[in-house]
Amino acid sequence: MNISQKSVMVVAPHQDDEVLGCGGLIASKQEQNIPVQVVFITDGAASHSWHPQFQAGEIVPIRREEALKALSILGIKPSQIHFIDEPDGKLNFLNSVERQQTIEQLAQLLQSFQPEEVYVTHRHDRSEDHEATYKLVQEAIMFSEIKTDVLQYAIWMFCNFLTDGNVQLEDLAGAYRLSIHHVQDKKRQAIEAYSSQYLPIDAKSAAVLSRSFLKQFFLPYEVFFKLDSIQK
Template identity: 45%
Template sequence: MVFSPHQDDETFGCGGMIALKREYGVPVIVTFLTNGQGAANAEPNYQHKIIQTRKQEALTALQILGVEPSAIHFLEKPDGTLPDLTLEEKQQTIAQITALLVQHQPEEVYVPHHQDCHRDHEATYELVKQAIIQAKISVDLIEYPVWLFWRAPLLLMLKLSDIAATACFSIVSVQDKKIRAISSYHSQIVNLPRGFIQGFLGSEEIFFKSEF
Protein backbone atom coordinates (compact mmCIF):
# COMPACT_ATOMS: atom_id res chain seq x y z
CA MET A 1 0.00 0.00 0.00
CA VAL A 2 1.21 3.45 -0.92
CA PHE A 3 0.01 6.56 0.93
CA SER A 4 0.48 9.83 -0.91
CA PRO A 5 -0.26 13.30 0.48
CA HIS A 6 -0.97 14.77 -2.96
CA GLN A 7 -1.59 13.53 -6.47
CA ASP A 8 1.96 13.13 -7.87
CA ASP A 9 3.96 12.30 -4.71
CA GLU A 10 3.38 8.58 -5.23
CA THR A 11 4.83 8.72 -8.75
CA PHE A 12 7.80 10.93 -7.89
CA GLY A 13 8.68 8.99 -4.74
CA CYS A 14 8.01 5.38 -5.66
CA GLY A 15 6.55 5.20 -9.17
CA GLY A 16 9.23 2.77 -10.24
CA MET A 17 8.58 0.48 -7.30
CA ILE A 18 4.84 0.56 -8.04
CA ALA A 19 5.44 -0.37 -11.68
CA LEU A 20 7.80 -3.20 -10.76
CA LYS A 21 5.38 -4.64 -8.21
CA ARG A 22 2.59 -4.61 -10.78
CA GLU A 23 4.76 -6.24 -13.46
CA TYR A 24 5.34 -9.09 -11.01
CA GLY A 25 1.61 -9.35 -10.33
CA VAL A 26 1.79 -7.90 -6.82
CA PRO A 27 -1.39 -5.97 -5.89
CA VAL A 28 -0.73 -2.29 -5.17
CA ILE A 29 -3.23 -0.03 -3.39
CA VAL A 30 -2.71 3.74 -3.55
CA THR A 31 -4.40 6.20 -1.21
CA PHE A 32 -4.30 9.98 -1.62
CA LEU A 33 -4.90 11.90 1.58
CA THR A 34 -5.60 15.41 0.24
CA ASN A 35 -7.63 16.72 -2.67
CA GLY A 36 -4.71 18.68 -4.14
CA GLN A 37 -6.73 21.90 -4.32
CA GLY A 38 -3.69 24.13 -3.85
CA ALA A 39 -3.87 27.55 -2.19
CA ALA A 40 -6.70 27.84 0.32
CA ASN A 41 -7.50 31.38 -0.83
CA ALA A 42 -8.05 30.39 -4.45
CA GLU A 43 -11.51 30.88 -5.97
CA PRO A 44 -13.91 27.93 -5.41
CA ASN A 45 -14.37 27.37 -9.15
CA TYR A 46 -10.62 27.14 -9.64
CA GLN A 47 -10.26 24.81 -6.66
CA HIS A 48 -12.98 22.50 -7.99
CA LYS A 49 -11.32 22.44 -11.41
CA ILE A 50 -7.84 21.66 -10.09
CA ILE A 51 -9.20 18.95 -7.76
CA GLN A 52 -10.84 17.19 -10.70
CA THR A 53 -7.80 17.73 -12.92
CA ARG A 54 -5.40 16.27 -10.39
CA LYS A 55 -7.65 13.30 -9.72
CA GLN A 56 -7.76 12.49 -13.43
CA GLU A 57 -4.01 12.96 -13.72
CA ALA A 58 -3.51 10.52 -10.84
CA LEU A 59 -5.72 7.92 -12.49
CA THR A 60 -3.79 8.31 -15.75
CA ALA A 61 -0.37 8.15 -14.09
CA LEU A 62 -1.28 5.08 -12.06
CA GLN A 63 -2.77 3.37 -15.08
CA ILE A 64 0.62 3.77 -16.77
CA LEU A 65 2.25 2.23 -13.68
CA GLY A 66 -0.22 -0.66 -13.75
CA VAL A 67 -2.65 0.25 -10.96
CA GLU A 68 -6.36 -0.13 -11.68
CA PRO A 69 -8.88 2.57 -10.62
CA SER A 70 -10.51 0.13 -8.19
CA ALA A 71 -7.23 0.05 -6.23
CA ILE A 72 -7.07 3.83 -5.82
CA HIS A 73 -8.63 5.72 -2.89
CA PHE A 74 -9.13 9.46 -2.43
CA LEU A 75 -9.68 10.66 1.15
CA GLU A 76 -10.02 14.27 -0.10
CA LYS A 77 -8.82 16.18 2.95
CA PRO A 78 -8.21 19.86 2.15
CA ASP A 79 -4.74 20.39 0.71
CA GLY A 80 -2.27 21.87 3.20
CA THR A 81 -4.33 21.09 6.30
CA LEU A 82 -3.10 17.68 7.45
CA PRO A 83 -0.93 19.00 10.32
CA ASP A 84 -3.78 21.23 11.51
CA LEU A 85 -6.65 18.76 11.66
CA THR A 86 -8.83 19.01 14.73
CA LEU A 87 -8.67 16.06 17.11
CA GLU A 88 -11.96 14.76 15.70
CA GLU A 89 -10.77 15.15 12.09
CA LYS A 90 -7.46 13.49 12.91
CA GLN A 91 -9.19 10.54 14.57
CA GLN A 92 -11.55 10.21 11.61
CA THR A 93 -8.66 10.22 9.14
CA ILE A 94 -6.72 7.63 11.14
CA ALA A 95 -9.88 5.50 11.27
CA GLN A 96 -10.24 5.70 7.47
CA ILE A 97 -6.63 4.64 6.97
CA THR A 98 -6.98 1.89 9.57
CA ALA A 99 -10.01 0.49 7.75
CA LEU A 100 -8.06 0.35 4.48
CA LEU A 101 -5.14 -1.38 6.19
CA VAL A 102 -7.41 -3.97 7.78
CA GLN A 103 -9.25 -4.50 4.49
CA HIS A 104 -6.15 -5.02 2.35
CA GLN A 105 -3.68 -6.49 4.89
CA PRO A 106 -0.54 -5.22 3.13
CA GLU A 107 2.92 -6.61 3.79
CA GLU A 108 4.57 -3.29 2.91
CA VAL A 109 3.38 0.26 3.48
CA TYR A 110 5.04 3.18 1.69
CA VAL A 111 4.80 6.70 3.14
CA PRO A 112 6.64 9.99 2.64
CA HIS A 113 9.80 10.42 4.71
CA HIS A 114 9.10 11.60 8.26
CA GLN A 115 11.37 14.62 7.63
CA ASP A 116 10.34 15.34 4.06
CA CYS A 117 10.41 19.14 4.43
CA HIS A 118 6.69 19.48 3.65
CA ARG A 119 4.04 19.71 6.37
CA ASP A 120 1.47 17.51 4.60
CA HIS A 121 4.12 14.88 3.85
CA GLU A 122 5.34 14.66 7.42
CA ALA A 123 1.77 14.62 8.73
CA THR A 124 0.95 11.75 6.35
CA TYR A 125 3.75 9.71 7.89
CA GLU A 126 2.39 10.29 11.40
CA LEU A 127 -1.23 9.55 10.46
CA VAL A 128 -0.32 6.31 8.72
CA LYS A 129 1.96 5.23 11.55
CA GLN A 130 -0.86 5.71 14.06
CA ALA A 131 -3.25 3.81 11.81
CA ILE A 132 -0.86 0.86 11.58
CA ILE A 133 -0.72 0.75 15.38
CA GLN A 134 -4.52 0.86 15.61
CA ALA A 135 -4.91 -1.80 12.92
CA LYS A 136 -2.63 -4.10 14.94
CA ILE A 137 -0.98 -5.49 11.82
CA SER A 138 2.65 -6.30 11.17
CA VAL A 139 4.05 -4.47 8.15
CA ASP A 140 7.30 -3.14 6.77
CA LEU A 141 6.99 0.66 6.90
CA ILE A 142 9.06 2.13 4.09
CA GLU A 143 9.66 5.87 3.65
CA TYR A 144 10.15 7.54 0.29
CA PRO A 145 11.69 11.03 -0.03
CA VAL A 146 10.15 13.68 -2.26
CA TRP A 147 11.31 17.09 -1.03
CA LEU A 148 13.97 15.89 1.41
CA PHE A 149 16.93 15.97 -0.96
CA TRP A 150 15.82 19.21 -2.63
CA ARG A 151 15.17 21.41 0.37
CA ALA A 152 17.56 20.28 3.08
CA PRO A 153 21.26 19.53 3.54
CA LEU A 154 21.15 15.77 3.96
CA LEU A 155 23.69 15.50 6.75
CA LEU A 156 21.86 18.11 8.82
CA MET A 157 18.47 16.44 8.48
CA LEU A 158 19.25 12.77 8.90
CA LYS A 159 20.74 10.77 11.75
CA LEU A 160 23.31 8.07 11.11
CA SER A 161 20.63 5.48 11.83
CA ASP A 162 18.48 6.98 9.06
CA ILE A 163 21.33 6.85 6.58
CA ALA A 164 22.14 3.29 7.58
CA ALA A 165 18.57 2.27 6.77
CA THR A 166 18.78 3.71 3.24
CA ALA A 167 18.40 1.47 0.20
CA CYS A 168 18.84 2.34 -3.48
CA PHE A 169 16.53 0.31 -5.71
CA SER A 170 17.08 -0.11 -9.44
CA ILE A 171 14.08 0.72 -11.61
CA VAL A 172 15.86 0.46 -14.98
CA SER A 173 13.30 -1.95 -16.43
CA VAL A 174 10.38 0.39 -15.69
CA GLN A 175 12.15 3.74 -15.94
CA ASP A 176 10.21 4.68 -19.08
CA LYS A 177 6.90 3.99 -17.34
CA LYS A 178 7.83 6.25 -14.45
CA ILE A 179 8.88 9.06 -16.78
CA ARG A 180 5.60 8.79 -18.70
CA ALA A 181 3.64 8.72 -15.44
CA ILE A 182 5.38 11.87 -14.22
CA SER A 183 4.56 13.53 -17.53
CA SER A 184 0.88 12.81 -16.90
CA TYR A 185 0.85 15.39 -14.12
CA HIS A 186 0.64 18.35 -16.52
CA SER A 187 -0.90 20.71 -13.97
CA GLN A 188 1.97 20.17 -11.55
CA ILE A 189 5.16 19.83 -13.58
CA VAL A 190 4.74 23.30 -15.11
CA ASN A 191 5.08 24.78 -11.62
CA LEU A 192 7.92 22.61 -10.30
CA PRO A 193 11.63 23.48 -10.58
CA ARG A 194 13.21 21.72 -13.55
CA GLY A 195 16.05 20.46 -11.40
CA PHE A 196 13.55 18.96 -8.96
CA ILE A 197 11.82 16.92 -11.66
CA GLN A 198 15.14 15.84 -13.15
CA GLY A 199 16.03 14.21 -9.84
CA PHE A 200 13.23 11.66 -10.31
CA LEU A 201 13.94 10.64 -13.90
CA GLY A 202 16.91 8.42 -13.10
CA SER A 203 17.29 4.66 -12.87
CA GLU A 204 17.13 4.35 -9.06
CA GLU A 205 14.74 5.14 -6.24
CA ILE A 206 15.79 5.69 -2.64
CA PHE A 207 13.92 4.26 0.33
CA PHE A 208 14.32 4.29 4.10
CA LYS A 209 13.24 1.42 6.35
CA SER A 210 11.27 2.92 9.23
CA GLU A 211 11.47 1.62 12.78
CA PHE A 212 8.50 2.30 15.04
Protein backbone atom coordinates in the same frame (compact mmCIF):
# COMPACT_ATOMS: atom_id res chain seq x y z
CA MET B 1 18.20 -4.45 -3.75
CA ASN B 2 15.78 -6.64 -5.67
CA ILE B 3 12.04 -6.08 -5.61
CA SER B 4 10.34 -8.04 -2.85
CA GLN B 5 7.35 -10.28 -3.48
CA LYS B 6 5.35 -8.60 -0.70
CA SER B 7 2.03 -6.87 -1.30
CA VAL B 8 2.29 -3.10 -0.95
CA MET B 9 0.24 -0.05 -0.05
CA VAL B 10 1.68 3.30 -1.13
CA VAL B 11 0.36 6.27 0.84
CA ALA B 12 0.81 9.69 -0.78
CA PRO B 13 -0.01 13.12 0.65
CA HIS B 14 -0.76 14.58 -2.80
CA GLN B 15 -1.45 13.39 -6.32
CA ASP B 16 2.05 12.99 -7.86
CA ASP B 17 4.01 12.06 -4.71
CA GLU B 18 3.32 8.37 -5.31
CA VAL B 19 4.82 8.45 -8.81
CA LEU B 20 7.77 10.69 -7.91
CA GLY B 21 8.79 8.58 -4.92
CA CYS B 22 7.55 5.10 -5.82
CA GLY B 23 6.68 5.04 -9.52
CA GLY B 24 9.35 2.47 -10.36
CA LEU B 25 8.45 0.33 -7.38
CA ILE B 26 4.74 0.38 -8.32
CA ALA B 27 5.43 -0.53 -11.94
CA SER B 28 7.84 -3.31 -10.95
CA LYS B 29 5.36 -4.83 -8.51
CA GLN B 30 2.55 -4.68 -11.05
CA GLU B 31 4.65 -6.35 -13.74
CA GLN B 32 5.13 -9.26 -11.35
CA ASN B 33 1.41 -9.36 -10.43
CA ILE B 34 2.16 -8.43 -6.83
CA PRO B 35 -0.89 -6.76 -5.19
CA VAL B 36 -0.59 -2.97 -4.98
CA GLN B 37 -2.92 -0.27 -3.67
CA VAL B 38 -2.40 3.49 -3.62
CA VAL B 39 -3.96 5.89 -1.11
CA PHE B 40 -4.09 9.69 -1.49
CA ILE B 41 -4.56 11.61 1.75
CA THR B 42 -5.36 15.13 0.51
CA ASP B 43 -7.52 16.42 -2.32
CA GLY B 44 -4.69 18.41 -3.95
CA ALA B 45 -6.74 21.60 -3.85
CA ALA B 46 -3.90 23.90 -2.77
CA SER B 47 -2.08 23.51 -6.08
CA HIS B 48 -2.45 26.77 -8.06
CA SER B 49 -4.45 28.38 -5.24
CA TRP B 50 -2.54 31.57 -6.09
CA HIS B 51 -3.63 31.52 -9.73
CA PRO B 52 -6.54 33.79 -10.81
CA GLN B 53 -7.73 31.13 -13.27
CA PHE B 54 -8.58 28.71 -10.46
CA GLN B 55 -11.17 29.20 -7.78
CA ALA B 56 -10.80 27.23 -4.56
CA GLY B 57 -10.93 23.51 -5.29
CA GLU B 58 -11.21 23.75 -9.08
CA ILE B 59 -7.90 21.98 -9.56
CA VAL B 60 -9.12 18.92 -7.61
CA PRO B 61 -10.82 17.03 -10.49
CA ILE B 62 -7.86 17.81 -12.76
CA ARG B 63 -5.38 16.31 -10.30
CA ARG B 64 -7.63 13.30 -9.72
CA GLU B 65 -7.81 12.57 -13.44
CA GLU B 66 -4.05 13.00 -13.72
CA ALA B 67 -3.58 10.51 -10.88
CA LEU B 68 -5.78 7.94 -12.60
CA LYS B 69 -3.91 8.42 -15.88
CA ALA B 70 -0.45 8.32 -14.29
CA LEU B 71 -1.19 5.19 -12.31
CA SER B 72 -2.78 3.46 -15.31
CA ILE B 73 0.56 3.88 -17.09
CA LEU B 74 2.14 1.98 -14.18
CA GLY B 75 -0.51 -0.76 -14.45
CA ILE B 76 -2.79 0.35 -11.61
CA LYS B 77 -6.58 0.09 -12.02
CA PRO B 78 -9.06 2.57 -10.47
CA SER B 79 -10.20 -0.15 -8.05
CA GLN B 80 -6.68 -0.13 -6.58
CA ILE B 81 -6.78 3.63 -5.84
CA HIS B 82 -8.32 5.36 -2.82
CA PHE B 83 -8.92 9.10 -2.31
CA ILE B 84 -9.42 10.21 1.30
CA ASP B 85 -9.76 13.89 0.28
CA GLU B 86 -8.58 15.70 3.38
CA PRO B 87 -7.89 19.43 2.74
CA ASP B 88 -4.59 20.02 1.00
CA GLY B 89 -2.10 21.95 3.11
CA LYS B 90 -4.11 21.58 6.30
CA LEU B 91 -3.33 18.13 7.68
CA ASN B 92 -1.70 19.67 10.73
CA PHE B 93 -4.87 21.64 11.44
CA LEU B 94 -7.39 18.80 11.54
CA ASN B 95 -9.35 18.86 14.77
CA SER B 96 -9.32 15.77 16.98
CA VAL B 97 -12.51 14.33 15.46
CA GLU B 98 -11.33 14.87 11.86
CA ARG B 99 -7.94 13.43 12.67
CA GLN B 100 -9.39 10.32 14.27
CA GLN B 101 -11.75 9.82 11.32
CA THR B 102 -8.79 9.95 8.93
CA ILE B 103 -6.83 7.47 11.05
CA GLU B 104 -9.81 5.11 11.09
CA GLN B 105 -10.27 5.40 7.31
CA LEU B 106 -6.63 4.47 6.82
CA ALA B 107 -6.92 1.66 9.37
CA GLN B 108 -9.93 0.22 7.52
CA LEU B 109 -7.98 0.19 4.27
CA LEU B 110 -5.03 -1.46 6.01
CA GLN B 111 -7.21 -4.10 7.64
CA SER B 112 -9.03 -4.82 4.38
CA PHE B 113 -5.92 -5.09 2.19
CA GLN B 114 -3.45 -6.41 4.79
CA PRO B 115 -0.36 -5.07 2.96
CA GLU B 116 2.94 -6.70 3.80
CA GLU B 117 4.69 -3.40 3.06
CA VAL B 118 3.53 0.19 3.52
CA TYR B 119 5.37 3.03 1.78
CA VAL B 120 4.85 6.54 3.14
CA THR B 121 6.58 9.91 2.87
CA HIS B 122 9.59 10.35 5.15
CA ARG B 123 8.88 11.58 8.67
CA HIS B 124 11.38 14.44 8.03
CA ASP B 125 10.42 15.22 4.44
CA ARG B 126 10.42 19.03 4.89
CA SER B 127 6.75 19.43 3.96
CA GLU B 128 4.04 19.77 6.59
CA ASP B 129 1.58 17.55 4.73
CA HIS B 130 4.25 14.94 4.04
CA GLU B 131 5.36 14.73 7.65
CA ALA B 132 1.75 14.78 8.86
CA THR B 133 0.97 11.90 6.49
CA TYR B 134 3.72 9.84 8.09
CA LYS B 135 2.19 10.47 11.53
CA LEU B 136 -1.30 9.56 10.34
CA VAL B 137 -0.05 6.30 8.83
CA GLN B 138 1.95 5.59 11.98
CA GLU B 139 -1.19 5.90 14.11
CA ALA B 140 -3.36 4.02 11.61
CA ILE B 141 -1.00 1.03 11.62
CA MET B 142 -1.06 0.92 15.42
CA PHE B 143 -4.86 1.36 15.43
CA SER B 144 -5.36 -1.39 12.83
CA GLU B 145 -3.03 -3.77 14.72
CA ILE B 146 -1.72 -5.24 11.47
CA LYS B 147 1.88 -6.35 11.09
CA THR B 148 3.64 -4.79 8.11
CA ASP B 149 7.02 -3.49 7.00
CA VAL B 150 7.14 0.31 6.87
CA LEU B 151 9.33 2.05 4.30
CA GLN B 152 9.73 5.77 3.79
CA TYR B 153 10.33 7.65 0.55
CA ALA B 154 11.65 11.21 0.24
CA ILE B 155 10.30 13.93 -2.03
CA TRP B 156 11.65 17.16 -0.54
CA MET B 157 14.17 15.94 2.02
CA PHE B 158 17.16 15.97 -0.31
CA CYS B 159 16.57 19.38 -1.90
CA ASN B 160 19.80 21.35 -1.40
CA PHE B 161 20.82 18.84 1.27
CA LEU B 162 24.52 19.40 0.61
CA THR B 163 24.26 23.08 1.50
CA ASP B 164 21.43 23.59 3.98
CA GLY B 165 22.44 20.95 6.55
CA ASN B 166 18.86 19.93 7.35
CA VAL B 167 19.39 16.24 6.62
CA GLN B 168 20.68 14.40 9.67
CA LEU B 169 22.52 11.07 9.66
CA GLU B 170 19.61 9.46 11.50
CA ASP B 171 17.36 10.38 8.56
CA LEU B 172 19.46 8.14 6.33
CA ALA B 173 19.19 5.07 8.57
CA GLY B 174 17.91 1.97 6.82
CA ALA B 175 18.42 3.45 3.35
CA TYR B 176 18.59 1.17 0.34
CA ARG B 177 18.54 1.67 -3.41
CA LEU B 178 16.11 -0.15 -5.69
CA SER B 179 17.00 -0.48 -9.38
CA ILE B 180 14.14 0.57 -11.66
CA HIS B 181 15.98 0.79 -14.96
CA HIS B 182 13.62 -1.70 -16.62
CA VAL B 183 10.56 0.47 -15.82
CA GLN B 184 12.27 3.86 -15.95
CA ASP B 185 10.41 4.90 -19.12
CA LYS B 186 7.04 4.04 -17.54
CA LYS B 187 7.89 6.20 -14.54
CA ARG B 188 8.86 9.11 -16.78
CA GLN B 189 5.57 8.83 -18.68
CA ALA B 190 3.64 8.68 -15.40
CA ILE B 191 5.35 11.82 -14.09
CA GLU B 192 4.59 13.60 -17.35
CA ALA B 193 0.90 12.63 -16.98
CA TYR B 194 0.80 15.17 -14.14
CA SER B 195 0.85 18.04 -16.62
CA SER B 196 -0.68 20.53 -14.14
CA GLN B 197 2.45 20.06 -12.01
CA TYR B 198 5.00 19.24 -14.71
CA LEU B 199 4.21 22.03 -17.18
CA PRO B 200 3.31 25.73 -16.82
CA ILE B 201 -0.45 26.19 -16.53
CA ASP B 202 -0.27 29.20 -18.89
CA ALA B 203 2.27 31.42 -20.66
CA LYS B 204 2.63 33.72 -17.63
CA SER B 205 3.29 30.98 -15.04
CA ALA B 206 6.14 28.70 -14.14
CA ALA B 207 5.65 24.96 -13.58
CA VAL B 208 4.88 23.90 -10.01
CA LEU B 209 7.71 21.34 -10.21
CA SER B 210 10.80 22.69 -11.94
CA ARG B 211 12.87 20.57 -14.30
CA SER B 212 15.87 20.87 -12.00
CA PHE B 213 13.79 19.49 -9.12
CA LEU B 214 12.41 16.65 -11.25
CA LYS B 215 15.85 15.44 -12.32
CA GLN B 216 16.25 13.46 -9.11
CA PHE B 217 13.17 11.38 -10.01
CA PHE B 218 14.34 10.46 -13.52
CA LEU B 219 17.19 8.31 -12.21
CA PRO B 220 17.38 4.51 -12.81
CA TYR B 221 16.81 3.82 -9.12
CA GLU B 222 14.65 4.83 -6.15
CA VAL B 223 15.78 5.23 -2.55
CA PHE B 224 13.75 3.94 0.39
CA PHE B 225 14.29 3.92 4.13
CA LYS B 226 13.17 0.85 6.03
CA LEU B 227 12.07 1.24 9.64
CA ASP B 228 12.71 -1.47 12.20
CA SER B 229 9.71 -0.08 14.06
CA ILE B 230 7.29 2.83 13.75
CA GLN B 231 9.14 5.96 14.90
CA LYS B 232 7.71 9.15 16.33
